[in-house]
Amino acid sequence: MATATTPTRPLIGARVTRREDLRFITGRGRYTDDITLPGTTYAAFVRSPYAHARITRIDTDAARRARGVHAVYTGADLAAGGVNGIPVGWVLPDMKLTDRRAIAVDEVRYVGEAVAVVIADTPYTAKDAAELVAVEYEELPAVTDAVAAMQPGAPVVHANAPNNVCFHWTIGDAEKTDAAIRGAATVVRQRLVNQRLIPNAIEPRAALASYNGATDELTLYVTSQNPHVHRLIMGAFVLGVPEHKFRVIAPDVGGGFGSKIFVYPEEVVMCWATRQLGRPVKWTAERRESFMTDAHGRDHVTDVEMAFDARGTVLALRVKTVANLGAHLSLFAPAIPTYLYGTLLNGVYAFPTIYAEVDGVLTHTTPVDAYRGAGRPEACYVLERTMDIAARQLGIDPAELRRRNFVPAGSFPYQTPVALSYDSGNYAPALDRALQMIGYDAFRAEQEAARREGRYLGIGISSYIEACGLAPSQVVGSLGAQAGLWESATVRVHPTGKVTIFTGSHSHGQGHETTFAQLAADELGIAIDDVEIVHGDTGRVPFGMGTYGSRSGAVGGTAIHMSIEKIKEKGRRIAAHLLEAAPEDVEFSGGRFSVKGSPDRGKTFAEVSLAAYLAHSMPAGTEPGLDATSFYDPSNFTFPFGTHVCTVEVNPRTGVVKVLRYVAVDDVGNVINPMIVDGQLHGGIAQGTAQALWERAVYDEGGQLLTASLMDYAVPKADMLPLFETDRTVTPSPVNPLGIKGVGEAGTIASTPAVANAVLDALSPFGITHLDMPLTPATVWQAIQSATRRG
Amino acid sequence: MTRISLTVNGITHEHDVEPRMLLVHYLRDTLGLTGTHVGCDTSQCGACTVVLDGERSVKACTMFAVQAAGAEVLTIEGLAHDGTLHPLQAAFREEHALQCGFCTPGMIMAAYGLLRANPHPSEAEIRAGLEGNLCRCTGYHNIVKAVQRAAQEMEAPSTDQAGREGRVFTPVSVAPVAAD
C-alpha cells in the first residue's frame, strides 16, 4: 500500500538488473538454431565463387542421388514454383528497381550469391551433397568500387541501370549554398571515404521453416529484428502465403545491429522448401556465409565543403556523396544514404544553408543496408571530421569552434535547412562536461610536453546528434517508405491483476523485457514480477514494426504507455462504480484507485481487475474484461545528442594507435534504466571505435571478398578497448509523454569521428591533416613516412 | 560410427557418433545442450567454449566428439549448483555483462578457465584472458567488471566453487599480448 514515503515511480530511472538474463547465463536462451522440430532437415547453399558471371549449366543429379538428400533446388525451380523476387521497402523518385531472386537465375552478381540449395538429413550430409552440385559459369567483368562503377564503360550490374546509378537524390537549397560558399572567408574541402563494414552479430543468421499441410499453416523461426515486417513482405509479396496462415517467430536473437532487419533469400527458400517437402527445413549461416551475405554497412565516398566567415561561424555545407548499394537493393537500402543521412547533415550546428547530393550506385558486391546508426554515423563523420580539419585551418581550438557554432539553447524546436525539426536540445553543457571529465586543458599541456620527447598524443572531440524514434508514418510515407513506422502495444490485465504486455518492438539485446516492465509496473503501481513482456511472435503480438533506428523506447514504450492509460481509465470507471463515487472523483496512485479526499475508500488494481472479469457489477455500458491495444504514431523524431572525447597515443615507429581514455557525455532524454543505457553506449562505442581503427571490408579488383572470416576482419577483442567513462545530461523530449529520446545508436555515431580526430590530432606535428579509415598501424606509419620524407 | 563414452555435467553418456562430428554439435544436437553456441567457422569467437576435465577451457567447435571420449565436459548448463548460480553467472547479471546473451555462455566458461588458472587477474589479464571470445554487444566493459566481481566473490570463504583448488600461476609474459 502506498505511503507518503514510497516513491510513486520507484522503478523508472532505477538500475534494475535484467529479467531476461537468467535464461542466458544458465544456457537456457532459445535462439533460432537451438530449435529443432521432429523431422527437421537441413539446408546447405551452393554459392557463386564469382562476383559476376552467367550461369550456363547446373547439374544437380549427383547431389540428388547422394545419401540422405531430400531435394536440390535451383533458382529456376523457385521461379517455376511461383516465388517472386524480394522487394525493396523504400522507393525514391526515379529509382531503378532491381529484380532480386532468392536463388539466382541465369546471372550472379556478387560472390556468395546463392545458386542452388541442398536439403538433407543432417547439416553434414547437406554439405557433402552441396559439393556435388556442378555449376558452370561464364565469368563476366565485375566492378566493386562505386565511383568506378559510374564511369562510362564500367561493367553493368543491372541492365535497367546502364550507368549503375540506381538513384540520384538531393536535399537542401543548391543556389543559396553555392552563393554562401562563394562569399565565404574560408572554405574547407575534403574527400572522405567511409569504408564498408560487415556487421558480425555473434549469432549467425538462421531460419527454420515448418509447414503443416493439414492446417495449411506455415511457421518460420528466424533471426529477425522485426518478425511482422518479415511476415508481411514474405507472405504478401514473395511467397503469396496469406498472413493469417503464416506465423513468424523471432525467438531470442543474438544481436542484430541492423543486419537482421531485412528479408533475406535464405528465409524465403526455407519457407518455400518446407511446403514442397512437408518437413521442417533449417538453415544456419556459417560465419563465412555471414560475411558474404549479411547486408554490409556504410561504403560512402564524400566530397565535403564547409564554409566559414572570418570569425569562424559556419555559413554553408555542400556535400556530394557516392553510396555503394551493392548488387541488389536490400530492404531499406535506398533510405539509408538519403533520408537517414542527408537530413542529418545539419548535426548540432546552426548552418544557414546546406545542399547535399547523393548517388546510389550498384556494384558487384554484397548488398549494403542499415548497419548500427544507418546513415547517421556517416553524416556525423562528415561533419565532425571536417570540423576538426576546419579548426586547424582556422587556427581555432576544435572545442571552441564547435561551441561557437552550436544551435543555441533557446532556439528549440529548431528547423534545420535539411527538413528536420529538432525537438529539444542543449548542446554546450554536454561538451563542457566531457571536456571537464577528460581534463582538456591539462591534456593539451601534457600533449605539448610529450611532443618535445618525441611522443605523440592526440585528443579528438565529436559532438553528435541522432534522430531516433523512427518515425512519423505520414512523413516517411511521403518520402518513399512502403510501410508506416508506428508501433503497437497490447496490455492485457489478467483477473488477478497480473499483466501481460504484447509489444511490436523486438529485443535482441536491448533489454525490453526489463525496461518495458519497469515502465508498466510503475505506471500501474504493481510489482515488476507481475508484468510479463511478450515480443517477437506474430502469432501472439497483434502487429508491430520491430526494433531498429533506436525506436523501441520512444515509440514502442509510448504505445505501452498509451494502452496503460486506457486501462487506468477503464479501471477508474469500474472502481468508481464499485466505490459508488463519480469517476472524476477517483484517482489512481500506487496501484490503488481511491476516492479523492478519503484515501481509505479504495480498491486495489487487483480488485478492480477481478471485478472487470467477474463482471457481476459493472458500470452501465462498460464491457467486461480489462485490456487495451494502442498504436502510437510519433509526431516527430526525437533527437538525442552529446559529446564524446577520446585520447590516444601513436607510436611513430610502428604506427600503432593506443586508445588511452574515452569519455562519453550523452543526452538521451529521460532514462528508464541507466544500466542499460550505459550498456548500449559501451557496445556502440566499441563498434564505432572499431570502424575508426580496425574494421574494413576489402574486395579485390575481381570482386572477391578478401575479408570473409574472423581471421581477416578485425572485430575488436577485449584487449583492444579501454574502460569507457560515461555521464549524462538530461533534456527530455517533448515529442512523447515519457520524455524519452533513445540510445541504441548514439555510441556508434559519436565514437568513430572522436577516435579518428584523436589520431589525426596526434599526427598533426607531421603536417598530416587527414587519413581515411581505418587508421591501422600501416596507414598511420605510411603517412608518417611520406610526411617525414616531404620534410 | 565410433562408440564414445564421456561425462557431461556429471552425467555419463554413450553414443555412436560419426568421427567427424564436432564436440559442439554432439552437445547441441545429440545431447540437446543448446547453451553452447556456434558463432564462427574459424575458431575465433569462443561462443562454443566449454571446460574440459575440470579446468581447461576449450573451443568445442575445434574438437571432435571422439577426441573427447573419456573426458569430463562442463557446459554452461552444468555450472549452477542446486539452484545456486555460480559467482560468474551472478556477476554477469549484476554487472550487466550481457545484452543479446549469445556470447555469454562461452564468455562465462572462458572466464571460468581464466579464474582457475589465475584467481586474481588484473584488468589487463582479464582482457588478455578473454581474447578468444568475441562480444559484439557490450564493448567488454561490463564483462571485465563482472569477472573482477566474480573473482572477489570467489575469494569469500563461503564459496567452494571453481578457482579454490586450481593451480595458481602468474602470467609470464612481460610483453603485452595486444600490439603496441
Next chain:
Amino acid sequence: MYPAPFEYHRPGSVEDAIALLTTYEDDAKLLAGGHSLIPLLKLRFAQPKHLIDVRHIASLSGVREVDGAIVIGATTTHATLERSPLLRQMLPILPEAASQIGDAQVRNMGTIGGSLAHADPSADLPAVMLAVGAEMTAVGPRGARTIRAEEFFVDLLTTALASDEVLTEIRILVPAVGTGGAYEKYPHPASRYALVGVAAVVTLAGDAMQRAQIAVTGIGSTPSRAREVERALAGRPADAETIAAASSHVADGIEVRGDLTGPAEWRGAVAREHAARAITRAVQRARGEWATGARSA
C-alpha cells in the same frame, strides 16, 4: 564448419601410430591438438580419410630435464609450456612465446609438436626453436633421427619430417650462464597469429655480446635466422646503439610479405622495432633473471 567423413584412430603408442601411418600412407594425418588441422578440415581444405590421434600417447607429453638438456614431448600443450616451472626458470623465452599463441582456449589444446610439424609461416614457436637451437626427434618405420631446427623448417607449411614420421620430442640445451632470451610479437589484429615475431637469445661476456641467435617469424614464407643481425651483434657492446643498428638488418635476405594489414615496408619496420625490443630484453635477462635461474653446475 562440417568436415568431410574420415575414420578415427587412437593408437596407444608411437609404434602403433607409425604402423597406422604406414598402412594408410597419404590418406592418413596425425592429429594432435587439432588446432591447425581441424580448422582446415572444417573448411574442407583438407580431407584425409584417416585421422590418427596421438594426443593420448602418454610418452609424448611433458617437460623434463635430462642430462643438461630440456626435453619437451611433442604433444605438450602451449598452456603447459606457459606454466611449466622448469621452463619458466630455465628457458623463459619459451613460456613467454607460448603465452602469446592464439588465445587461452587454443593454448589449452594446441601442442608444440603440432605447431612445429604444421610450420605455419606465422606461427610463434618455430622462431623460438631456431633461436634456442632446438633439435627435433622424429621416429618412423626406419627408426629415430634428430633434425636440427635450421634444417627442420623447409618452406611454407613444409618441414623435414617424412609423411610416415612422428615428431616425438624437442631437445634444447640448458643455456649457459650469462644467456638471456626474449620473444616479441606483433599479432594480427584478427587472427592473432604473428605478423611479426622475433626471438632473441644473447650470451654476454662482460658487457659484450659473445653470441647472439636471432630468429624471425611471420614476415617471410618460413621462419628463419636473422644472420645479419647476429653478425652485427656478435662481439659488440650490449648497448642501445648496437642493438638499434643490428636490428635494422632483421629482414635482410627475406622476401617480406605484405597483406591486408599493410605493405611489406611497414611489416619490415615493425620487425625492426620488435627485433630491437627482443634483443634489449634478452640482454636484460642475460644480465639478471636468466643467469641466476640457470643451474650453476
